[in-house]
Each structure stands twice: as structure tokens, then as C-alpha cells.
Amino acid sequence: MSTRRSFLKLSSLSVGAATLGLSKPLPARADNSDLPGPIVALESLADQARPVTAEERGARIEKARALMLEQGLEGILLTGGTSLNYFTGVSWSLSERLFALLLPARGRAFVVCPAFEAERAREQLAKGPLAESSDVLTWEEHEDPYKKVATGLSSLNIQSGVLGIEETVQYQFSEGMAKSVPGLDYQRATSVTAGCRMTKDAHELELMQLASTVTLKAYEATYRSLEAGMSQAKIRELISAAHDRLGFSGGAMVLIGSGSALPHGSIKPETLREGTIVLIDGGCGVEGYRSDISRTFVLGKPTQKMTDVFAIEVEAQDAALAAAGPGIPCEAVDAAARKVIVDAGFGPDYKYFSHRVGHGIGMDGHEWPYLVRGNRLPMEPGMTFSDEPGIYLPGEFGVRLEDDMIITDSGAKLFTLQSRSLERPFGD
Numbered sequence: 001m002s003t004r005r006s007f008l009k010l011s012s013l014s015v016g017a018a019t020l021g022l023s024k025p026l027p028a029r030a031d032n033s034d035l036p037g038p039i040v041a042l043e044s045l046a047d048q049a050r051p052v053t054a055e056e057r058g059a060r061i062e063k064a065r066a067l068m069l070e071q072g073l074e075g076i077l078l079t080g081g082t083s084l085n086y087f088t089g090v091s092w093s094l095s096e097r098l099f100a101l102l103l104p105a106r107g108r109a110f111v112v113c114p115a116f117e118a119e120r121a122r123e124q125l126a127k128g129p130l131a132e133s134s135d136v137l138t139w140e141e142h143e144d145p146y147k148k149v150a151t152g153l154s155s156l157n158i159q160s161g162v163l164g165i166e167e168t169v170q171y172q173f174s175e176g177m178a179k180s181v182p183g184l185d186y187q188r189a190t191s192v193t194a195g196c197r198m199t200k201d202a203h204e205l206e207l208m209q210l211a212s213t214v215t216l217k218a219y220e221a222t223y224r225s226l227e228a229g230m231s232q233a234k235i236r237e238l239i240s241a242a243h244d245r246l247g248f249s250g251g252a253m254v255l256i257g258s259g260s261a262l263p264h265g266s267i268k269p270e271t272l273r274e275g276t277i278v279l280i281d282g283g284c285g286v287e288g289y290r291s292d293i294s295r296t297f298v299l300g301k302p303t304q305k306m307t308d309v310f311a312i313e314v315e316a317q318d319a320a321l322a323a324a325g326p327g328i329p330c331e332a333v334d335a336a337a338r339k340v341i342v343d344a345g346f347g348p349d350y351k352y353f354s355h356r357v358g359h360g361i362g363m364d365g366h367e368w369p370y371l372v373r374g375n376r377l378p379m380e381p382g383m384t385f386s387d388e389p390g391i392y393l394p395g396e397f398g399v400r401l402e403d404d405m406i407i408t409d410s411g412a413k414l415f416t417l418q419s420r421s422l423e424r425p426f427g428d
Helices: 006-010 054-071 082-088 115-124 145-155 171-180 190-197 201-224 231-246 257-262 304-323 332-344
Strands: 075-081 100-104 109-114 134-138 161-165 186-189 250-256 277-286 291-300 358-360 366-370 385-387 390-393 397-400 403-408 409-414
Touching: 006 115, 054 075, 054 100, 054 190, 054 231, 054 397, 075 082, 082 100, 100 145, 109 115, 109 145, 109 186, 109 304, 134 145, 134 291, 145 161, 145 171, 161 171, 171 186, 190 257, 190 366, 190 403, 201 250, 201 291, 201 403, 231 277, 257 277, 257 390, 277 397, 291 304, 291 397, 304 332, 304 390, 304 397, 304 403, 304 409, 332 366, 366 397
Parallel strands: 075 161, 109 134, 161 186
Antiparallel strands: 075 100, 100 109, 250 277, 277 291, 358 366, 358 385, 385 403, 390 397, 403 409
């Protein structure tokens, strides 16, 4: 069974309430013959996604450089991953071979790249903001790539000072840097990368809104296609197919019955049955920006205990949303939701609500900042988070409701309409 963590690695995430109604039916197609009607009825929304431009990425680089100068950094080093894509549009998988971008606070950026990958690197760089303002330094398989980094730094007259290393850079790469350029001091570059990525602009929010809209439509179509006896694997297939019909890659983990009492699932397979709790949690990616949504429901009639726990969960999610806003410490949002759950008898502390109330979300499903006790960082307009309290009763069931929210000038609001019923999670 796939877990939420594996989903977040595999799945590539109008401001205001999203419309939950299904699209009008498409003509039947041979490749959809085995899909339920509500999923076949979905229409693609892919044409609503506007790609991020080179000019937008260039503005991000200038903001990063301003932060470097403010913080006394000579530059930052990025390898393959989300931050590299965020600033440059280059999509590069990590391997044992060093591929790195050195973005200086001042001067010309450079890339260190395996020689046989140089053409692919230049091809991607040509579409981004560094097309005319970066060099590609190549190394052959028998050569030391860190000497190329040292050469590039020397050309920028960077021999001392502090260099930021992006937090996901593999230890072997940062260690190689330290040995090859010992005159520099090294520190995490999170103050720059998170300093840029934590606050989203209007276009980023537009893409995140679309991602949330797509996922909720996919969930609703799947819900309306469910039948008793379906396996978790079958339900996951339907969720992925619904996302595909909507024009984006996405999916979710599916927890049934007692498995829902474990926030990230169990290896024990379960089958959908009448009167059993079902928890789905996942999302999709739209031009690199993600959704992360959870819904909990019952096929048929819930028990009174299920209904009571669900009502507490709704109140906790509402409390977190009401507590969020500009200038409010991140930890206060967690505290607000946790108080509701503990006061209702599901405590103390983490006993039944066993995780933080939320995480930042953007190009990564989980990114800075985190809504957790001890994080006193004040929220700012444009920050985006999940709002996902949970109540988990070992051996029985769990309930989690999750929607993504944006901090506005006056408070916080969700990208999606909340679920208010175990029996009608998407309305009538």
C-alpha cells in the first residue's frame, strides 16, 4: 500500500470558493470504457494553467540576490531539486554526479555539469532567466567536479566569506565543496530559498487554486463512483484516473476502517464496506504547484461516535482557520485547533491529535513554514498552509479534514469549500 509520504514524492501540486459540480459529460471513448460515469464526465482544465515565465523567475533571482547581500552571503549553491526549478526553470534529478548552480550575490552565475550532460543543461537554461547570464563548466567522468566549482568561484573573486548551501544538497556535495574551497565558510541557504519561496505572488496563488480545484473535483467524481467491495488499490486508481481526466497528474492514499487511525496508513489491506470510515489524502501538481487535501466520509450510515468525532474535527479546522492571519505566530494556529480537540476529551496534547496542524505548501507538498508548537515566525500575506487537524482512535477509526489556505491582509481563507458531513462530503 502506498503511503502519504510516497504519494507526496510521486505526485507532481478563482481565488475563493471552488465550484464542486461535475463538468458536463464527454463523448464516450474506448480508453474510458472501464471508468465510471462520474469520472468520464470530467473535462480537462489543463488550458487554465498559465506557465511561469522566465521574467517571473528572473524577479525571483533578483530577490534572492537582495537577500544574499542583506545577509552577507557571497552566493548560494543549488543542486537538482525544487529550488533550482523555482529560480531557473531547470528540472534536474539528483544522482551521484555533481550538477550544481552557483548563483552569486553579484556577478555571472555558473553551472557545473557532467560533460555528457552539457547540451541538455544548456537547452534548459536557454528557456529561463539565466540564458544570457550564466556559464556552463563541464567535467569529464575521471575529473574532480569541485575543482570546476573552485574555478568558477575564482572567476568571481570569491575566495573567502560565506557561501549558502541549499538545504537539500547531498552531504557528499557539500563536503566536496568544503575540501576544494576551504577559504569559504558554509551555512544553510534556507534564509534565502525560503525567504523567496514562502510568500507566493498572484500567479503562484492562481496555480495553487487550480490545483486545489482539480483535486476536489477528482475526489468528488471518485466518491460518486464508489461501491462496496472496492479495494484500496481500486479507489486509488479511480482518483488518479479522475486527475488524468482533468488534465493533471495526481493521486491519493486511501485509508479504510481501523487503518484510518494511523495518519499515514497501514500495510494491512482493507476493503470498502458500508458504514466504514474512509480517509483519502493527496493532491496534484499544476505547473509545479501543489494541492494537498484530505476528506473523510462513510459509505452509508455512520455511527453516532463517528458523527460526534467528525463534528469536533470540523470545529478544530474552523478554529485553526480563524486563528491564522498576518502577524500571528505560526504556533498559535496549532494551539487553536489542539485546544478544541483536547477540550472535547481527546487529549492530553498529542495523544489523539498526533501531528502538527499544518505545513507550508507551494512547489513542494511540505515546505516552510510549519504550523507547529515552538514556531514563533509571524505569518505574512501570501503564505500558504495546509489546515489539517486530525483525531485518531487506535483500533477504531481516524478523521482528518485538510484544505489549503492562504494568509490574506485581513486573515486567512481556504482555496476549497470545507466538508461538513460524513454522509455528504461534497454536498447533495
